[in-house]
Amino acid sequence: MTTRENKTPDWLVERLAHGELDATAAAQLRARLEAEGRAPDAEITALLRADRETLEAQPPGAIAAEIRRRAAQRPAPARRPLYTFGAVFAAGAAALVLVARQPAVTPAAAPAPLEPTRWKGTPIPNGAQLYVYRHAGDGDRRLPDGARAARGDLLQLAYATADGGYGVLVSIDGGGAVTQHWPEPGGARAVPLRSGGEVRLPSSYELDDAPAFERFFFVRAGESFDVAPVVAAARALAARAPEARRAPLPLPDRFAQTSFLLEKTR
Amino acid sequence: MALDIEGLYRRLGPMVLRRCRALLRNEGQAQDAMHDVFVALLRADQRLDEEAPAGLLLRVATNVCLNRLRAGKRRPETPDDELLMQIAANGNGEARAAARGMLAKLFGLDDPLAASTATLAVMHLCDGMTLEETAREAGLSVSGVRKRLTRLRVRLTALDAADAAKGAPRDHA
Numbered sequence: 001m002t003t004r005e006n007k008t009p010d011w012l013v014e015r016l017a018h019g020e021l022d023a024t025a026a027a028q029l030r031a032r033l034e035a036e037g038r039a040p041d042a043e044i045t046a047l048l049r050a051d052r053e054t055l056e057a058q059p060p061g062a063i064a065a066e067i068r069r070r071a072a073q074r075p076a077p078a079r080r081p082l083y084t085f086g087a088v089f090a091a092g093a094a095a096l097v098l099v100a101r102q103p104a105v106t107p108a109a110a111p112a113p114l115e116p117t118r119w120k121g122t123p124i125p126n127g128a129q130l131y132v133y134r135h136a137g138d139g140d141r142r143l144p145d146g147a148r149a150a151r152g153d154l155l156q157l158a159y160a161t162a163d164g165g166y167g168v169l170v171s172i173d174g175g176g177a178v179t180q181h182w183p184e185p186g187g188a189r190a191v192p193l194r195s196g197g198e199v200r201l202p203s204s205y206e207l208d209d210a211p212a213f214e215r216f217f218f219v220r221a222g223e224s225f226d227v228a229p230v231v232a233a234a235r236a237l238a239a240r241a242p243e244a245r246r247a248p249l250p251l252p253d254r255f256a257q258t259s260f261l262l263e264k265t266r
Numbered sequence: 267m268a269l270d271i272e273g274l275y276r277r278l279g280p281m282v283l284r285r286c287r288a289l290l291r292n293e294g295q296a297q298d299a300m301h302d303v304f305v306a307l308l309r310a311d312q313r314l315d316e317e318a319p320a321g322l323l324l325r326v327a328t329n330v331c332l333n334r335l336r337a338g339k340r341r342p343e344t345p346d347d348e349l350l351m352q353i354a355a356n357g358n359g360e361a362r363a364a365a366r367g368m369l370a371k372l373f374g375l376d377d378p379l380a381a382s383t384a385t386l387a388v389m390h391l392c393d394g395m396t397l398e399e400t401a402r403e404a405g406l407s408v409s410g411v412r413k414r415l416t417r418l419r420v421r422l423t424a425l426d427a428a429d430a431a432k433g434a435p436r437d438h439a
Contacts, residue, residue: 006394007394009389009393009394009395009399010284010288011324011389011393011395011403012395012399014281014284014285014320014324015318015320015321015324017281018277018278018281018320020318020319020320020321047281050280050284051280051281053280054279054280054283055276055279055280058279060272060273060275060276060279061272063272063275063279063301063304064271064272064275064304066301067271067275067301067304067305067308068271068308070301070302070305071305071308071309141405142407
């Protein structure tokens with residue numbers, strides 16, 4: 001392997017050869033290769049020829065059988081037990097997985113503490129910001145407000161506050177249901193927040209089959225507060241379609257709130 | 267729907283093998299690693315984003331090879347190998363960090379599907395991608411990639427300083 005500070009990376013050429021670049025990116029990459037005195041079509045042809053030679057030497061049927069054999073010998077590790085928010089925060093901030101409207105279950109090994117990502121962006125509106133990431137096989141991708149999502153999507157939630165304080169995270173859906181995410185269901189008081197950066201909750205949230213939309217609310221205040229008024233406000237808003245998609249929670253001004261909407265695709 | 271592993275291998279297996287050969291410089295290990303890449307995919311199955319399978323497989327192959335380099339501690343043959351081995355060795359810390367993430371919870375510490383900092387470092391420092399290209403390929407923000415690579419550089423520098431204090435160059439053998 002050689003360091004290629006200026007040469008077009010083979011990685012990108014492979015993706016070009018496999019047709020994964022959009023038209024603009026492909027044209028740019030071809031131009032870059034040509035500027036280096038390389039012939040894109042010839043390089044692609046050479047890769048495809050090498051592909052054929054490899055497949056002749058190592059037939060797909062035999063390789064696939066070997067892969068399946070190895071996979072059977074080394075079965076996937078069982079999914080780790082899910083954490084409860086209560087256990088996590090009682091332990092001083094830790095990992096958990098929430099499954100929508102299903103009770104969190106078995107406590108697991110003590111998770112590592114949260115690591116805030118220092119925030120360097122624009123000022124946080126209303127003193128609180130909520131981020132939602134969708135988990136995919138190759139990592140988490142931050143979603144824009146209003147993004148489309150589907151049943152079964154695993155979402156990673158994160159928040160940022162400029163001033164710390166206390167927070168509650170709830171969501172409402174197109175079916176009028178309200179879900180309390182944080183603190184865990186049953187938790188009666190807002191949770192202390194970390195300030196100064198984006199803090200990913202060590203959690204995922206699996207979208208259920210509720211219709212139309214899922215809207216998350218992150219509610220913050222400088223002083224500790226009860227969860228119940230927030231849940232009540234969420235219920236009140238959830239019952240008022242179509243305002244439920246955009247209107248704020250009916251809460252007193254002392255609460256800062258931010259929301260995040262996901263449009264359900266099925 | 268079950269993953270069509272044979273079809274995926276037919277389409278992208280040779281590319282994965284090329285990647286493994288480039289990183290491992292050992293035909294037997296590369297063949298083994300190539301199998302491991304597809305085993306990892308088979309295990310992940312329905313959690314795959316198949317919009318860009320070549321990009322995904324290149325990342326997985328990189329992770330698998332780094333795990334192998336870390337476990338095998340092959341002696342570096344070139345300056346680039348030295349860098350690669352340093353990155354791989356630092357993956358231990360990354361694995362601990364990854365444990366805080368959901369992927370680690372789902373797959374285990376050395377999750378080959380995770381876009382680890384070590385993988386990002388290989389993409390940027392060894393493959394020669396720009397930060398923008400690295401971020402795009404990994405599905406991350408440029409600032410996020412920069413931040414993670416900066417942390418890695420700090421760790422590498424600290425390791426070098428520790429080795430220098432001992433009066434001996436790093437030996438990866």
